[in-house]
Amino acid sequence: MERTTIDLWVGLFVLLGLGAILVLALKVGNLGGVNMSDAYSVSANFSNIGGLKVRAPVKSAGVVVGRVSGVHFDGERHEAVATLKLDKQYTFSKDASASIMTSGLLGEQYIALETGGDSAHLKEGDKIKITQSAVVLESLIGQFLYNKAADGGENK
Amino acid sequence: MPNSLVRGVRRTGHRVIDSLWRLGVASRFFVLILLHSGTSFRRLHLIIKELFSTGVLSLIIILVSGLFVGMVLGMQGYDTLQRYGSEEALGVMVALSLVRELGPVVAALLFASRAGSAITAEIGLMKATEQLSAMEMMAVNPIARVVAPRFWAGVISMPLLAAMFSAMGVFGGYLVGVKLIGVDEGSFWSQMQNAVDFQQDIVNGIIKSFVFGVAVTAIALFEGYDAPPTAEGVSGATTRTVVTSSLAILALDFMLTAFMFRGEG
Numbered sequence: 165m166e167r168t169t170i171d172l173w174v175g176l177f178v179l180l181g182l183g184a185i186l187v188l189a190l191k192v193g194n195l196g197g198v199n200m201s202d203a204y205s206v207s208a209n210f211s212n213i214g215g216l217k218v219r220a221p222v223k224s225a226g227v228v229v230g231r232v233s234g235v236h237f238d239g240e241r242h243e244a245v246a247t248l249k250l251d252k253q254y255t256f257s258k259d260a261s262a263s264i265m266t267s268g269l270l271g272e273q274y275i276a277l278e279t280g281g282d283s284a285h286l287k288e289g290d291k292i293k294i295t296q297s298a299v300v301l302e303s304l305i306g307q308f309l310y311n312k313a314a315d316g317g318e319n320k
Numbered sequence: 321m322p323n324s325l326v327r328g329v330r331r332t333g334h335r336v337i338d339s340l341w342r343l344g345v346a347s348r349f350f351v352l353i354l355l356h357s358g359t360s361f362r363r364l365h366l367i368i369k370e371l372f373s374t375g376v377l378s379l380i381i382i383l384v385s386g387l388f389v390g391m392v393l394g395m396q397g398y399d400t401l402q403r404y405g406s407e408e409a410l411g412v413m414v415a416l417s418l419v420r421e422l423g424p425v426v427a428a429l430l431f432a433s434r435a436g437s438a439i440t441a442e443i444g445l446m447k448a449t450e451q452l453s454a455m456e457m458m459a460v461n462p463i464a465r466v467v468a469p470r471f472w473a474g475v476i477s478m479p480l481l482a483a484m485f486s487a488m489g490v491f492g493g494y495l496v497g498v499k500l501i502g503v504d505e506g507s508f509w510s511q512m513q514n515a516v517d518f519q520q521d522i523v524n525g526i527i528k529s530f531v532f533g534v535a536v537t538a539i540a541l542f543e544g545y546d547a548p549p550t551a552e553g554v555s556g557a558t559t560r561t562v563v564t565s566s567l568a569i570l571a572l573d574f575m576l577t578a579f580m581f582r583g584e585g
Contacts, residue, residue: 170368170369170372171368173372173376174368174371174372174375174376176376177371177372177375177376177379177477177480178371178480180379180480180484181375181477181479181480181481181483181484182480184480184483184484184486184487184488185479185480185483185522185526187487188419188483188486188487188490188522189518189522191490191509191513192415192419192486192487192490192512192513192516192522193513193516193517193518193521193522219517221514
């Protein structure tokens with residue numbers, strides 16, 4: 165098959181296009197981020213998850229170690245259940261604690277995972293027992309006002 | 321008075337039936353293209369030749385407009401975001417709006433006016449100068465020889481062009497946001513990477529541009545093939561290509577967006 169300059173240009177064009185897709189995938193998207201192919205999932209109950217969303221990061225010491233893979237409501241215990249997918253290369257003790265934090269004042273919410281002292285590790289399907297719910301700004305303000313009013317009453 | 325009323329009704333009816341007729345012919349034409357694509361894939365050099373004229377020659381306009389659209393997005397986005405003190409989210413805004421919407425849609429609109437009109441004019445002139453009938457006389461199927469390679473060239477080049485448009489736009493947003501205005505480079509990229517999902521955003525954008533590629537090329541080919549074989553007919557068909565395919569792109573975009581991003585956080 166004879167080659168022409170057109171073939172060269174078309175080859176360059178296709179290469180540029182595929183390169184653009186690759187750039188979008190690696191540089192713009194999060195495909196190059198935490199690879200979750202090797203992961204184990206654990207669950208945690210929260211009395212209030214605030215604005216936690218699926219795919220929110222799970223961080224330990226500020227480093228992303230996994231993602232929230234699902235959020236649903238437990239109708240019997242009336243609690244929210246968050247399923248976390250954690251990277252296989254990180255292990256946490258069985259008595260690890262999970263708390264829902266906010267990055268920045270109004271930023272997105274994430275789960276902070278802190279390891280405990282137990283020598284046994286969390287395994288696939290385990291449940292994190294010690295949890296701390298999200299801080300809801302309205303209830304915080306309400307509590308503050310309530311305390312303020314109580315203080316005012318005492319001072320009189 | 322009733323006479324003109326009757327004439328009005330008759331004209332409306334004629335228009336409706338005529339456009340239905342055209343729709344039917346267009347659908348049959350589309351099926352014919354798909355049926356004859358097998359032969360055109362066996363003669364790959366035909367597709368490559370058309371890839372050159374639809375893809376490579378559209379490269380400059382796509383890259384330059386992508387850069388400018390990204391730069392404008394960077395400026396406008398910064399202007400709004402800094403009011404809420406969240407100018408670090410500039411990368412997210414630029415990347416998401418480009419990858420999800422602007423990349424596929426604007427690239428397809430440019431493609432319709434740059435390559436679609438050329439396809440219509442070329443095929444319309446081929447018909448007007450009776451080259452297509454000459455092919456039929458030589459027992460060469462003009463749909464397999466002329467139409468199907470152009471169709472596949474358009475369908476292949478559209479997603480590639482849209483991806484280049486988006487990548488170039490993100491680069492333009494980076495130039496303006498980080499280099500010109502001074503948004504922190506690290507948070508520009510890291511917030512972008514956190515927010516943009518490969519499956520949800522990038523793959524859906526590519527699917528969109530693929531659908532637009534099919535729509536634009538099929539409309540351009542049909543208008544050319546169906547054009548009255550006169551100078552006036554070809555010019556009218558070229559205009560119709562740009563108008564119809566632009567409308568089709570926007571309508572399809574709404575439908576695809578409703579399917580893809582419905583109620584997702």
